[in-house]
Amino acid sequence: MGSHRSDDMCVQGVHVAAYTFAVQLQNNSSTTGISAPRTIIVEDLFLAALDLPAAERAAWLTAHPEASAAERAAAMAMVATFEAGAGRVDAAMGAMRVELSDAMAHGDGSAGRYVLLHRLGSGGFGDVFLGRQEHPVRRLVAVKVLRDALSSPVAHARFRAEQQAVAALDHPGIAAMLETGELPDGRPWFAMPFVAGLPITDFAREHSLGVHSRVRMVTDACDAVEHAHRRGVIHRDLKPANVLVADDAGVVRPRVIDFGVAKLEDAAFMGAGTSTVEGALVGTPEYMSPEQADAAPPDTRSDVFSLGTILYELLADRLPRSTEALRSGGRAGLAAAIRTITPAAPSAFAPATRSIDSDLDAVCMQAIAADASARYQSVGELRADLKRWSDGETPLAVHPSQFGRALRFARRNWRGVAVAALVTVALLGSTAFSVRQANAAEVARADAQRRADQNARVLEYMTGVLAGADPTAQGGREDVSVREQLALAVADLDKGALRDAPGEAAEIRYAIGGAFTGIGRTDDAVLQYRAGMDALEASHTDMPALECKLAIQCSAALAIANRGAEAVVMAQRALAVADRADDAVLRGRSLSTLADAQRVEATDMAAAKRNGEESVQILRSVPGAPPEELASALNNLGVVHFIMGDMDAGIAAAEEAIAINRQLGQEGSYKAMFDLHNISQIERGAGRLDDAERHTREALVLVERFAGMKHPHRASVLASLALIKRSKKEFAEGETYQREAIEILTELDLGNSPDAGVAYLNLASLLRDQDKLPEAVDAGREAVRIVDGVPGQDPWISAAARMSLGRALTASKRYPEAEKPLQEAWVLLEPLGIDPKRRSSGLLALCQLYKAWNAADPVALPAEKLELCRERVRAFEAAHPGSIPANSY
Template identity: 30%
Template sequence: MATQDTQDDPDRTRQLATRAAVAARDGDDTLSPGARLGRYRIEALLGRGGMGEVYRAEQLEPVRRTVALKLLRSRRLNARHLAHFEVERQLLAQMRHPAIAQIYDADTTADGFPFFAMEYIEGSPLTRFCAEHELTLRQRIELLVRVCEGVQHAHQKGVIHRDLKPGNILVDRIDGRALPKIIDFGIATASLADAMDPREVAGTPEYMSPEQAAADQALVDTRSDVYSLGVVLYELLTGRRPGVGGETVTGNAHTLRLPSEQLSTLPPDAAGRIARVQGLSLPHMRRTLRRELDWVVLKAMRHDRADRYDSAAALADDLRRFLDGQPLQAVPARRGYVAGKFVRRHRGALLAASVALAALLGGLGLSLYGLSQARAQRVIAEQRSAELEKVAAFQQSMLQGVDIEAMGVGLADGLRRQVAQARPEDGPKLEAALAHASPPDLAREMIDRHVLTGAQQAIERDFHDEPMLSADLRESVARVRVALGMSDKAAIDFTEVADRREKRLGAADPSTLRARQEQGDALLAADQPEAARRVLEATLAHATALPDADPLRIRLELSRSEAISRLGDRRRALDLQQALHRRSVDARGERDLSSMEVLNRLASTLVDLGEIKAGRAHMERLLPMYKTLLGPEHADTLAATAQLVAMRTQSGDLEQALALQRELVGIQSRRLGREHPLTLMARGYMVNVLANMRGRAEEALSEAKAVVEARGRVLGADNPQTLRAQLSLATLYARLHRYHQTLALEQKVIAARTRVLGPRHPDTVFALVNHAGTLQNDGQHQAALALLQRVQPLAFEVLGEQHRQAQVTLMIRGDAAWDIGDQSAAFASYRELLDIRRRLLGPQHADTVRAAWEFEGILIEAGKRDEALQVSQEYIEPLLRMPPDGLGEAQRNMVSAIHEQRQEDGAVATAASH
């Protein structure tokens, strides 16, 4: 026990007032020096707390030694309690761990008051020791890891401490090393909990878990100690307890001011002093807390004990992972997080890779000479590890954030400038060449060839004798390829990484499984769903050792369901996602990020099936969870907000969609400024919502013009986002039947996209199809057909027949042919469209039935009633006979439209007959 006067300890253990009356003490008399208590002789009073007194005493037999003796006066034990107490004293005595003050003996006084004799510790409370010795952040965490190990040892013996706090964790230097000792397991025993009224709460409120403070001790388990350890960690990091202006508890809800937020509330000089003592600059301290340790504290101190670390060992493991530079279990999986941790972990070895990755930032012409130089300078790099960590993380994020489209624009503009200066007469030839090329694809190819492929070759050359390190480096390159849209090559990279790990570590190793999961996702992004399904199902067969609720297993199963959905079996994908969501919620709770990710994907699948209202209902419930867990301005929250806006729009609830989109625009404007590209993107979608609302056309038009002007000024006239804004404005003009303005803007966009992106780029083809549709709507049927002669084959080749925009060309051609009197061409177009949709979507899909309905209409108008009846019986009538409960949202809308049209046709026929 410590030698300090515990009466000065503001955190001393006390019993909280409860509704039950507390039995009066026999008196406040303390034992005088020289008094005997069994085989112990009292030397001095060390302190007094709510549970009793602590003395320094000398044990007289069978050995002589100094002990700390704690006499508990809060309850006198009766005969039944004494029997339990005898069992517990044996249990406590069995605890043998370097981080636990050894309990030598436990007995009772003649009047039935229990006492404990334990190891006497010459030390200071944990927080005081850290402050007095100015321990660094790493040293503080190392100390807490040892404490967690001691707590875990006690838990394995069936003992819960119930009062973990700095005052009960004493630290002393032994042979120059700081060693912690946990004391005061006196209130941990089941016999004492039984001896007290079950509604009485013993402990220190500031460190007490919610369930322990709730006066029902049946709820207290080992996770209650985990909560207290989280509070201790919080205090070690910030110098304050979370209860000091930090935590609010109301019923079952609470808010916790995280360590990084607590640090920001302090005066700059005080916060800077805390950081300096821990060996960090203030900005570095804030980043360290915000990126990782905030999450550890949050998980340890979750209000719901089911959401905490399930043991002190799990908390210790995450803290060790922090010290070793490993990814933390508490931190949500984010792009670049694992790679960033790997960079920090390998320091000098990864300087070689960081130089290779930095080639892009230094210019595409840089060679990989710096790679070998970096290896030679490894010792220097070790000394500058902090700077290298920042540089490597910056370079990684820069590569992943490259805008390929903008880079292509810059490449084309650079060529124009060079030709204009050197040989102006060759300008037309260059424009002709660019019209048949795709500058973004060229930019992507150059990055891949001169940076990423070069980096891979250097990795294989310089780390061939370190297969696991080279696999990790290659994984980093693969993630950059994913971010830059090179999913097919990324899939090859992830395959190689997974194969190497499987060969070295086994197919069931978590790092192998993670690489396979990323391989599957890359295959999905590369539009290879069947290959993805095979990889993911084979991987799941090796993942049986993972618990059902493990985030990696959930991610694997979710990716598999996405592959199944992409293969066309959306109903089965939905069933899998619903079962996965139930399982995840049962094990992890609905507010767990893994559960939320499943629900997010499930909502999208429902929308894909046409069940928009059901999908929206899930997103309406999910968005508040994102806001609560991650905050209203987190990237995932903003993405969920945009997703819900789209669902509200699709379900026809435009007022609520507009309100939410205005909220999103406000957040982005406040965070980034009103003319930041992301804010302009949000404003552009707000234009789309307004355009669909009755009476809001002028407001939509005004905002659309403002977005086009701002994007042109901020991003440039030929920037892809500027061109998309112009196309949206053109669409708005078309809805207002101002086709001459629509056609002029579309021609401008087509010219720019052809020049910048190339004539075969999907965006260029998309704009050409829109232009053909506008010509048709403007009554220029021959012009529409002439354009379609060139555009329709291109759309099917570039976009694929499954793409809706490619299918739209058949509708435009059919309508234009009908309008000029070419019935056979119109019939041929609609038959082709119907065949494609039946094959790809099924006969009862809403889009298939819509095509059949349109076809039926022109067949009737042409007098081909027998063929119209055949089309109706094959496609339309089966949908009308389906039970309403079995229909998706889009199918229900289709049924309603058909009934309305038939009623209108019937009314017209009746009027004509009279």
């Protein structure tokens, strides 16, 4: 069955024949010998000729005085090709003009400096027109205009939200924003480069692409969508018609278009939970995730599902779930249909000439899993597995052979094999972990009990071995072979060694996750926590306390990695399990975890505060609630207060947490290190710098005692000490601490981690403070590179990295270069729910750039632009009194 088609922003039929030629002249053999700057002349001739009666075109082109013979010949060849393939050209062009006239009833056929040629289609709230720019360069553009019929305040707000979404994106695989404006009747518009090309499935079919080429196109599309996700933009309507592909001088380039129904993770613009467009279902049913069909607030995994469906269609030449089956039940039955239809692997339908192995099947099927928690949890994860497959490696979606992996390990690390082999043998020999699994009719009770006791000892031993991977339990020694031992244990579990004991397998996954977290491998920890939950769910094992514990720790690991949106989803899962179990303590823990995740996501700080306060209230009031859980909840609530600017409340919560842990005998323990580090950061924000430095140095002593000198926790404490030194204007000493933190992370192979991104952005600020401007710029660029490579990165961190770069460039008087990162920073900061003083820093940095730029070159930066920025600052101050320092702009 063929793909479901849509004309949304996609140039189809006659339109493709005309306008794809116009943009892709360099690839047309008739333009050979014509330089790239002159191809616009050929484009002009071609488009102008189409406006003439067919009988007059050849004579007009032959006599044209401004073009060379080669250019005239190229245009004539294009017209001939166009006419040969489109018998309905004249009628179609006439219809286009009528369509344009109707759509622009209140305008003059132009939007700003762009002449509108005809309507290409519709997307979201707007009509999309092919436009033409004349000055200062001539080119074709796509201009999106709010539809007249939808010109309401709500529609205006949503259209502006789309403008913001597109403006935040800067990626070669996404059509960028060129300009915005308003028509005379007040309707907003924005212009983007015209994307000529075919839907990705059509391109693959017409070019008879092989499997690797098809996978490569999806991988490239994933890269573009991941870029959007890092900037808080979820597409919500990914389908072949919105992934256009062109052959650019032999290079296949997919471009993602139409963010018209994109969801900004920004409640201020979009409204919390918004999932419909003027009452209509958002997205295309054939490519829509079940949660999106339920009208639930979508997250990045909805786009994973859509990309997986596109991949399936490219591999199998059909959709995984047929149009008839999905649409037969109407909107009400759509989600149920998606969940109940279990598609066969794409290899079952692929043509005989298209060889699809089981590894690629596994990747595709994981991407289109109906259960969002079983899917890849980010587009970055899907992209990484596709790249592994392309590189001949085993994707993570596949359960690899443990024997080959263990053999390679033994050859490389013979000293560590003894312990690892014991673990492997114990796991492979375990067939049951409880008396209830023994068949009483066949096995004597004593033998069943003996087996249960033996396996319990194996479990205890396994957990103890895994705990040894945490250097805090080993006097700070981090043995690389132990990390590899963890990998061996994981591979064994993946192979199914404990398939008959899902509860115990989940417990071991929990232990492995804790060990990975202890050595700073949060991504690996997340995978184990999720695998533990999957084991319980797949086997229908009802262990709510364990499931909740896994979800809580998974959310915490995601929060540590600054993957806020994913952390929120996981914390919400923990809360749902706690409520199902009717367990007040679990509910308190889950609410605290949710508050911390929302603090990282930074889009609804009021909700973070509410959940944090409810957590503390529950854990105070429930008889027998562990006091250490209350201390943990107070610590999380203290950080939320800090982010919201309430330093007194933050310090009070942190001090109470310290007092509770002291009563529990935790003073001088590794847990006390976290308490001290936590309160020191709040004290720094409150300006209590001496207290902050004292507590940070106490934390440093403890982390060195328990974790050693080379541990990510030590790097984190050193980074905090560097910030305190900066606040004290002791810049050189701060630089020393910050560089040592970066050195530790690099040695631990964490040089591209979220912590490394933060370390580089802080280093950039310290270097700028000392007028080491070239180094500051380099550090700022490195910060942006790292944070942009982290899936689901905290938008505050992404903005801070851009501010560090923009400020360094401003100080270096490289004003044009500074504008882009500072504009991006403000786009990220504006919708956040954090302390207005922190949020305003992005707008102030942009205003200070314009002030310096205008003073240096009033022509390049007109005073009007500076004044416009100042007006925005004044408006922000009016909305948030006291948020802007006096005389700062």
